[in-house]
Amino acid sequence: MNAVTVRSESVHTALALRAISKFFQTRRLPWQAQPHKRTVAVDDVSLTVQRGEIFGILGANGSGKSTLIRVISTLLLPDHGSVEVFGLDVVRDELRVKQLINRVSVDAAFFKKLSPMENLLYAGRLYGLGKDDAARGGLEILERLGITRKVVFEPMEEMSRGMQQKVAIARALLTSPVLLLLDEPTTGLDPRSKKDVQQLVLSMRHEHDATVVLTTHDMDEADRLCDRVAVLDHGRVIALDTPERLKTAGDSLEDVFMRLTGEEEQAA
Numbered sequence: 380m381n382a383v384t385v386r387s388e389s390v391h392t393a394l395a396l397r398a399i400s401k402f403f404q405t406r407r408l409p410w411q412a413q414p415h416k417r418t419v420a421v422d423d424v425s426l427t428v429q430r431g432e433i434f435g436i437l438g439a440n441g442s443g444k445s446t447l448i449r450v451i452s453t454l455l456l457p458d459h460g461s462v463e464v465f466g467l468d469v470v471r472d473e474l475r476v477k478q479l480i481n482r483v484s485v486d487a488a489f490f491k492k493l494s495p496m497e498n499l500l501y502a503g504r505l506y507g508l509g510k511d512d513a514a515r516g517g518l519e520i521l522e523r524l525g526i527t528r529k530v531v532f533e534p535m536e537e538m539s540r541g542m543q544q545k546v547a548i549a550r551a552l553l554t555s556p557v558l559l560l561l562d563e564p565t566t567g568l569d570p571r572s573k574k575d576v577q578q579l580v581l582s583m584r585h586e587h588d589a590t591v592v593l594t595t596h597d598m599d600e601a602d603r604l605c606d607r608v609a610v611l612d613h614g615r616v617i618a619l620d621t622p623e624r625l626k627t628a629g630d631s632l633e634d635v636f637m638r639l640t641g642e643e644e645q646a647a
């Protein structure tokens with residue numbers, strides 16, 4: 380378990396969302412004719428994730444997945460409801476929660492002139508890791524993700540987007556977060572890189588007792604990796620169960636997704 384103490388070893392609930400809602404108000408300038416626009420990005424979401432679970436959040440573009448991840452990661456404040464990470468409230472205990480979680484998203488920021496290793500060492504320092512531990516751990520993770528030693532010391536700006544994505548994942552795993560939030564971790568990766576990342580996510584759970592919440596548009600990935608998935612539609616949870624139970628005879632998870640989100644479209 381992480382150096383930051385989780386309130387009690389007997390805490391089995393890693394994440395508890397209670398009636399979470401998040402709105403965005405888009406303000407128009409005085410001379411613009413359109414009225415202010417209010418978007419309900421997350422609408423009354425309640426769910427719990429057990430310690431050690433890999434939990435998937437699925438949903439069409441704009442259904443609220445990233446917003447929900449950002450609320451959990453303390454980047455956004457919820458407008459309604461509460462979020463607890465291992466019994467700690469994300470608003471009241473923001474600093475302690477931050478030490479338990481790490482988020483990877485497609486818009487990960489780096490020092491682009493520096494190499495992956497320099498970026499990892501910097502992150503390790505922020506989390507109190509010694510230089511040698513960070514370098515050793517960083518190299519091991521990067522290698523498991525298929526990043527060759529040669530590239531490890533080249534500037535980030537010369538790397539492809541997919542490779543930068545892998546460095547973002549390595550950086551998040553370096554500090555062995557207790558709760559790992561992965562927003563589309565494999566989007567844009569080639570098939571082998573995708574497999575490497577999926578394998579690493581599975582081993583984080585086994586080797587480091589991590590709990591993982593991930594979003595993905597890849598239904599096979601969700602089926603393979605996730606113990607349970609929630610399907611979001613217009614910010615609401617419209618299904619939540621194990622992939623096996625969601626799939627009825629002969630259905631793939633993609634069939635289930637199409638049916639569920641299609642029904643919602645028609646009802647709207």
Ligand SMILES: Nc1ncnc2c1ncn2[C@@H]1O[C@H](COP(=O)(O)OP(=O)(O)OP(=O)(O)O)[C@@H](O)[C@H]1O
Nearest residue numbers: 403405418420438439440441442443444445446447
């Ligand atoms: N900063 C923002 N300001 C205004 N509206 C926003 C903002 N961020 C998100 N939204 C809106 O909230 C809704 C949910 O967006 P979100 O990014 O959470 O969706 P998503 O499920 O992650 O989509 P995708 O699959 O495309 O990543 C969308 O309608 C989006 O336009």
Ligand SMILES: [Mg+2]
Nearest residue numbers: 444445446562
């Ligand atoms: Mg998103």
